Amino acid sequence: MTRLLLIAYGNPLRRDDGVGWLVAESLRPEFSDSTLTIITSCQVLPEMVTAVSEAAYVFFVDAGMNLLPGDWHEEPLVPVLDATASSMTHHLTPGQLLAMSWILYGTAPTAWMITIGGADFALGEGLSPAVQRACEAVCQHLHGRITALTSVQIR
């Protein structure tokens, strides 16, 4: 069985910043736990490395400020040893987490980053309209991606 991992991060109490969580929660009922492991968190944490090292594929989902609201894209991720960023905090970037998996467990799963441009990062729950539409589109996209990845493996 292919092990897929979805790590959605951001602050669900900061409106569009929580889009990853909403993507994760709407995919949760669609797949069994043995197919897709879902982790939601405010940040990418070093402790996630064990789950990453056990996965064949990982999707990271986060909101971004550098995209137009409602725009989204998927890009492949590579392990990044950007050491300067983490000397004083306990959180990492997805690339750093992959690097960590590679160094500690000798395996870095194939991974993609899905970034969704946010408009409203004020205190509160719920998405702005454009991001809501993007959220639905990303769910549909991920549903297809995950189904494809799991069926390839079965053959």
Next chain:
Amino acid sequence: MTNKVISIDPVTRIEGHARITIQLDSKGQVADAHFHVTQYRGFEKFSEGRPFREMPSLMARICGICPVSHLVTSAKACDELLAVRVPPTAVKLRKILTLAQMVQSHALSFFYLSAPDLLLGMDADPAKRNIFGIMESNPEMARGGVRLRQFGQQIIELLGDKRIHPAWVVPGGVNAPLTAEKREQMQAMIPEMKAFALHMLEWFVPTQTRFAEEILAFANFPTMYLGLVGPGNTLEHYDGDLRLVDAKGKMVEAAIDPYSYQDAFGEAVEEHSYLKSPFYRPLGYPDGIYRVGPLARLNIVDRCGTPLADEALAQFKQIPLEERQSSFYYHYARLVEILYGVERIEQLLDDSRILDTHVQALASPNAFEGVGIAEAPRGTLLHHYKIDENGLIQWANLIIATGNNNLAMDKGVLQTARHFIKKGKLDDGVLNRVEAVIRTFDPCLSCSTHAVGQMPLHIQLVSAAGEVTDEIKR
């Protein structure tokens, strides 16, 4: 050369916000140095008028790092208000929670915050001196750090259903028993954790010879040590006697009455910090300086009470006590305590009555005053409440683990600065050491500045060239 003030702001890789200032005289020698805690809270004040049963959850909000310690200590103070005997199984479950918190906290302090210095050296390239540097140079240790932290977090989550602010510990006990399934999940993790804890000790202990200078100058001075001890002078984090020993290991107070702590300890307010400085009253301020936390606990006890940790403690005790007064040994002590924590959790889980369902004693308040004491990862934590006849909090006072170490931290900064700063010559390695001495104590500043008090103000204007152009004090 004129007078010069060096400011390290913020101090990195600690929990909370702080600043260090070092004053140089005209010859470039260190004239004085201080550790400033720059954040400000107000918990004692806003608990007034609240029903006492809210206190454990309310006080847990002091800190997102060690909420469990406040939860447990507050519940112990509330037990005193109820004046009941907490069911033995509830006591054991609370102990497991306390130890799990300690393991994950020590793992964070050692592996995430301090290991970069310890593994790569104080003078290593700052770009390498971080968690990635550790992973590359010792992956086994990094795996252990991650897994030990996870272990502690998972136990807290399994017991309290929440990782950060569990409401499971309540006055009189806990509000749900442990299930067989959860016990098995916890037990399954133990062997791996023991192996990791042992591996860390095997690796770290010999490497300490590299740090002779740091051992010499990292808050290396005689102080008393304060901590809880179990029967037979064993390591204890939840129950037991509050013991104070002097720098030579001689008993000062075998068992301080929790209700007389205000006779034993005073709290001095320093102008330069929001953090109060407790001291042992009979010796006065500042001679009544003492330390708490992992090093203090190990320097007080004779035994741990678990087989592997007892061996580790025996090895630790081969270092002469006068050398073991260096705060550098907090790191070593933390590793011994991690091993102890894992072993003790195993013992408690194996207890035949750990699944008992009677886990809460029910009562109305029977006493107007309650003091609860427990050992937080960082040291002795005390909550003291007074209620009216209906159970509303009239007054609360907290003495926080990190606060107990405030005098020693402040003095330690001065000692380290004097030792490493020669003729005003500064480099990154020297500055890193001044921070590292604070990190040995693993201070949690969010917690320790919980109280309302005087707001000291200390602003220093330092030009790019290092000239103090202005300074305001209040």
Next chain:
Amino acid sequence: MVKTLRIDDQDVSAGTDDTILQVAQDNAIFIPTLCNLEGLKPVGACRLCLVEVEGYRGLAPACVTRVEEGMQIYTQSERLQTYRRMILEMLFVEGNHVCAVCVSNGTCELQALAQRLGMDHSHLEYRNPAKSVDVSHYRFGVDHNRCILCARCVRVCDEIEGAHTWDLLGRGIQSQVITDLNRPWGESKTCTSCGKCVQVCPTGALFKKSKAVAEMEKEHEFLPYLNTIREVRSNG
């Protein structure tokens, strides 16, 4: 006699004496309420159940408005959603609702409604009023910081228990629930300590003193049952 009307463009039928709220609930149409509780007389106090009725000048409280033949009712308009959130915001800023340390965290009707209606923070300024806590009763406590003045306690004590211990004192934001003639609850001569007020309270304002944070679960399934018994007795 049956009446037919439309709610949110859906054809529904109703009994003559039904209120809009009853008909909506029978047809699984959600209208938020806080003061209303099955088994107690509706009072229209919280204003959360306001709906739009075609031909009406103002909004109508669904819990006390009887249906009429041919009524056109709208329950989900943007205007109503905004008003509902605003009412909730006012309830939150007029008291001191700190969910994290409340006995009713996770089971509170006010909290649940705020979540359901998307009131995630307040646009109004918190007033942080100085309110008291009365825990003089040997079993129960009242924390006025968490009271939303729905008067369920007043009604259950009067209508069901027949003790009429609870009442409302004062006007506007100064209002508060009181026991007897504003004496401490523990000194009340009329309170039977039955605990019904505690069970019907939608928030953590009324609570059992033995409960710690998030431990207070309220039960009010007993109310319709007690009402039936009362009706049977008075008719028989």
